[in-house]
Amino acid sequence: xxxxxxxxxxxxxxxxxxxxxxxxxxxxxxxxxxxxxxxxxxxxxxxxxxxxxxxxxxxxxxxxxxxxxxxxxxxxxxxxxxxxxxxxxxxxxxxxxxxxxxxxxxxxxxxxxxxxxxxxxxxxxxxxxxxxxxxxxxxxxxxxxxxxxxxxxxxxxxxxxxxxxxxxxxxxxxxxxxxxxxxxxxxxxxxxxxxxxxxxxxxxxxxxxxxxxxxxxxxxxxxxxxxxxxxxxxxxxxxxxxxxxxxxxxxxxxxxxxxxxxxxxxxxxxxxxxxxxxxxxxxxxxxxxxxxxxxxxxxxxxxxxxxxxxxxxx
Numbered sequence: 410x411x412x413x414x415x416x417x418x419x420x421x422x423x424x425x426x427x428x429x430x431x432x433x434x435x436x437x438x439x440x441x442x443x444x445x446x447x448x449x450x451x452x453x454x455x456x457x458x459x460x461x462x463x464x465x466x467x468x469x470x471x472x473x474x475x476x477x478x479x480x481x482x483x484x485x486x487x488x489x490x491x492x493x494x495x496x497x498x499x500x501x502x503x504x505x506x507x508x509x510x511x512x513x514x515x516x517x518x519x520x521x522x523x524x525x526x527x528x529x530x531x532x533x534x535x536x537x538x539x540x541x542x543x544x545x546x547x548x549x550x551x552x553x554x555x556x557x558x559x560x561x562x563x564x565x566x567x568x569x570x571x572x573x574x575x576x577x578x579x580x581x582x583x584x585x586x587x588x589x590x591x592x593x594x595x596x597x598x599x600x601x602x603x604x605x606x607x608x609x610x611x612x613x614x615x616x617x618x619x620x621x622x623x624x625x626x627x628x629x630x631x632x633x634x635x636x637x638x639x640x641x642x643x644x645x646x647x648x649x650x651x652x653x654x655x656x657x658x659x660x661x662x663x664x665x666x667x668x669x670x671x672x673x674x675x676x677x678x679x680x681x682x683x684x685x686x687x688x689x690x691x692x693x694x695x696x697x698x699x700x701x702x703x704x705x706x707x708x709x710x711x712x713x714x715x716x717x718x719x720x721x722x723x
Contacts, residue, residue, distance in 0.1 A: 419675040420462035422491070422535040422565075424557055425449025425544040426522050427467045427482070428500040429474045430513075432660065443474065445481040446502060447522075448542040448572045451661050455668030455715045457486035459703065461675050464488040464535070466528050466557075467544070470521030471496035485714070491528060495521035500543075504660065511660055515543070515576045523550035529560035536675050537561075537597075539667070541570035545591060546584035555587065562594045566674070566685070569595035570667050573604045592621065597674070597685055599629040599667050618646070627685035629697070631666060637701060639693045642686035649697035652705035662704045665715040669703030670696060 427450035434440040445454075449467060456463035465487050469475040471494075478499065482489060500522035502513045517523065523544055532538050538561030544550040561567040571588040575581065589608050592598050598621055605614040612620075614630060615638075622628040622640035630638045636650040673696040674685065688696075703715045 419536045419678075420464060420488075420534075421453075421456055421671050421675060422464050422466055422528065422532060422538045422557075422561070423449050423453040423456070424466040424525065424528060424538065424540050424554055425542045426500065426550070427465065427469065427478045428502050428517075428522050428543075429478070430502050430504050430660065432504045433506065441503070443477070445478045446661070447500075448570065448664050448667075449539065449544065450478065450482065451664035452539055452570075452667050452671070453487045454482055454485040455665050455703070456671055457482075458715055459668055459672045461668075461672045462488070464491050466491040466525070468493035468495060468521050468524045468550075470499045472498045474499040474501075475521065491531070493521075493524055493526055495524050497521035497524070506660075513574060513576065515574070515578050517543070517547060517578055523547050525550040525553045527553040527556045529557050532557060532561045533564040535561075535565050537566040537568050537671060539568045539570070539671065540591060541588075542572045543574055543579070545571070546579060546587050551587055555591070558591055558594055562596065566597065567595045568597040568599070568667075568671060568674075570599045570663070571604045571608060572663070573607045575607070595626060597627045597629070597670075599631070599670060601631045601633070601663060605630070615646075622686065625684070625686045627688065627693075629670060629700075631663060633662075637666070637697050639697055641688045641690075641693050644690065647690050647693045647697065649694060649701055652701050654705045654708050656708050662707050665707040666700045666704040668715060669700030672703075673699050 426447040428447040430446035431441040453463045453465040500520040501516040505512045569591045602614045618628045618640045628640040638648040640646045
């Protein structure tokens with residue numbers, strides 16, 4: 410990339426996994442639909458759909474699923490110049506939707522998905538660096554993610570969404586430790602109440618958010634249908650209700666919300682204006698409203714591609 414074209418202003422580097430979600434077909438539980446997924450890939454595609462330049466720094470394999478993922482990212486407008494390539498197969502995540510959300514069972518051994526290089530050298534060419542998800546805790550990707558995150562915190566705006574996943578293939582203790590360390594590094598943390606309860610089980614999520622924000626961060630807590638709350642530095646938190654829609658799908662809603670947050674930060678230059686922890690209450694509310702509308706656009710449809718009218722992105 411150092412010899413390639415300059416990255417456009419406001420671009421976001423998104424580092425992590427692109428995989429295939431196997432999702433039960435409604436009314437036909439014995440059938441599963443293959444759809445591109447992975448929180449970072451969803452965020453990268455969502456940013457591009459919202460007209461925010463995004464570079465996906467993941468890894469694609471040599472099978473038909475990888476071609477499906479690539480087509481999805483390219484059609485969204487995501488740049489793949491930093492994406493690694495391998496002949497190994499693609500990770501599969503078998504979705505198990507339930508009344509309390511969707512859990513996943515991963516098939517990730519010996520796959521291309523986690524063969525990520527360290528991108529520390531290029532982080533200063535981006536307005537923000539996003540990390541999180543399974544790649545942040547599964548080797549060999551985890552080491553590269555941590556190194557890139559440290560550089561991003563020093564030379565860009567590091568945004569972390571821990572996106573905690575529990576599975577028999579993922580050791581919970583070292584995984585939680587890695588994700589806590591990333592949250593402590595970040596200038597912006599976006600997490601669900603479930604994420605925080607898993608990472609800091611002995612502390613109320615609100616208390617965790619206040620502690621992280623009090624150290625000079627912007628912390629965004631999502632509670633699904635109960636809406637979202639942002640904690641900017643030591644200021645009192647700002648809450649926004651979820652946009653009421655008829656729920657069709659919840660997969661990818663949190664990633665769409667994250668894309669909305671990143672789009673607002675990038676579009677408004679908030680990463681340059683005195684730091685995200687110093688945002689006014691009005692600006693924080695504006696950000697949450699946009700992100701909530703982006704998330705609602707996914708919840709109201711089948712699939713994970715967000716959208717918003719152009720006049721909402723200014």
